[in-house]
Amino acid sequence: MDVRSFTTEEVFASTTYVLSSNQWVILIDPWYYSLELNNYLHHIGTLDAILITHWHGDHIRDIDAIKKDFPLSKVYVHKEDLEMLKDPYLNCARLVGNYDIIVESDVTSIEEWNLKIWWYDIQVIHTPWHTYGGVMYYFINENVLFLWDTILWNSIGTMKIPTWNEWLMYKSLEKFKNLDLWLDTLTYSWHWDVMKYWDLLKMNNFL
DSSP states (O other), X not given: OEEEEEEEOSSSOEEEEEEEOSSOEEEEOOOOOOHHHHHHHHHHTOOOXXXXXXXXXXXXXXXXXXXXXXXXXXXXXXXXXXXXXXXTTTTXXXXXXXXXXXXXXXXXXXXXXXXXXTTEEEEEEEOOSSSTTOEEEEETTTTEEEOOTTOBTTBOOOSOSTTOOHHHHHHHHHHHHTOOOOTTOEEEOSSSOOEEHHHHHHHOTTO
């Protein structure tokens, strides 16, 4: 599996990931459909799935633009975040730009169980508090975990949002610390660099 990151500094640093093999292409959290990302996807020539970790504006803004270019791709999001689809207040669109974000594309809701995309098994790990339906995606055979704003290197996602829940925050952080993962599992965050699971546990002040 090849993992490519596309990072923008627009408003603040945020990253979109593209995972690819000879058979499939998956994109995670399409915040910014840059020319570089556009060229890369068209060079590959396909996009099978778009995985959403949570429905905040800095993770979903360009879903419709990408779906327009790749209409056969399927969008997946946890069922608890579906209400944020067309709600610029809940998806905090105004925090990431002076405009509303209302996604019109069809979306497939998922829950906490294994998701099968082509030949790959993906464990959907529900860690709500930042949003009700926030999830992480663990690619089991590849030993790679894609985080969201649950964990940000030495911090956690902001609490200054309408969907923040303190009780769920502590519960989700405890769940993260007790995941059944190899210590050398690579973890990819949206606002920081890649690091191993064990290093993240040691470095993060909230863990």
